[in-house]
Amino acid sequence: MIPIIESAYEELTNVEKNIANYFIDQVEDEDLSSKAVSQRLYVSEASLSRFAKKLGFSGYRQFLFAYQDSHQSSRHLDLLTKQVLNSYQKVLEKTYSLIDNDQMVRIAKMLDEYNRVYIYGIGSSSVVAREFKLRFMRLGLDVDYLAESHSIRMNITRVNQESLVIGISVSGKTEEVIEGLREAKEKGAKTIMLSAARVYEYRSYYDELILIGGLKNLAISDKISPQIPALIVVDILYSHYLNYNNDNKKEKLQMTLEHINYELEE
Structure with missing residues (x-):
């Protein structure tokens, strides 16, 4: 999910980039409901919806489901595997x-x-x-x-x-x-x-x-x-x-x- 966010990053508004940065940092064990995130980031729930749509999702709820699913999957990777994949990502960047x-x-x-x-x-x-x-x-x-x-x-x-x-x-x-x-x-x-x-x-x-x-x-x-x-x-x-x-x-x-x-x- 993070590569999808990063690929659309330059097309986002400043408010949406703030939202993107929040999710790129891979928040864990936090309430990610639209209300909680909007209060945490001082943005409107409508901004979260626009952010999700720019990534190709129908709305924030669909984005959140995909984000949590990919985030959960990444936890199954051990440290060595993550280090290798992160090295490849850095090289590409x-x-x-x-x-x-x-x-x-x-x-x-x-x-x-x-x-x-x-x-x-x-x-x-x-x-x-x-x-x-x-x-x-x-x-x-x-x-x-x-x-x-x-x-x-x-x-x-x-x-x-x-x-x-x-x-x-x-x-x-x-x-x-x-x-x-x-x-x-x-x-x-x-x-x-x-x-x-x-x-x-x-x-x-x-x-x-x-x-x-x-x-x-x-x-x-x-x-x-x-x-x-x-x-x-x-x-x-x-x-x-x-x-x-x-x-x-x-x-x-x-x-x-x-x-x-x-x-x-x-």
């Missing part, structure tokens, strides 16, 4: 605040403009690099990923001015990836860095810095997979890339799926 839509459009166009795309990622970032290759290859993109320091160093012989090189480092400290971007830049390639760190000290090594939503010590996280925020950005880029020159890419995607005997659902 940070990604939402950091994502630059204009940048996503620019990079989608870059992917179309360059003859060859190389993705660098070591350790957990190699999972993202591999997923990037598999997703975009279906759309006909000439893309390869390098997941070992030795491979990244050797790849410089293939990089030129018609190459786009994307380096993934959640921590922003992966030396092999940073060095790979530096060498690619020196050879005239277009370069992009994907990181949860504001690695401005390396700004001469990349043309674009994509910031991902990270948590403290995300690179060595023991609660959620560190590559999750980067995979979210890959999905966003994929959507923009598919939308750019849409018909041509959908034909290539269909051709790929036919070769693996997979049919798209309408």
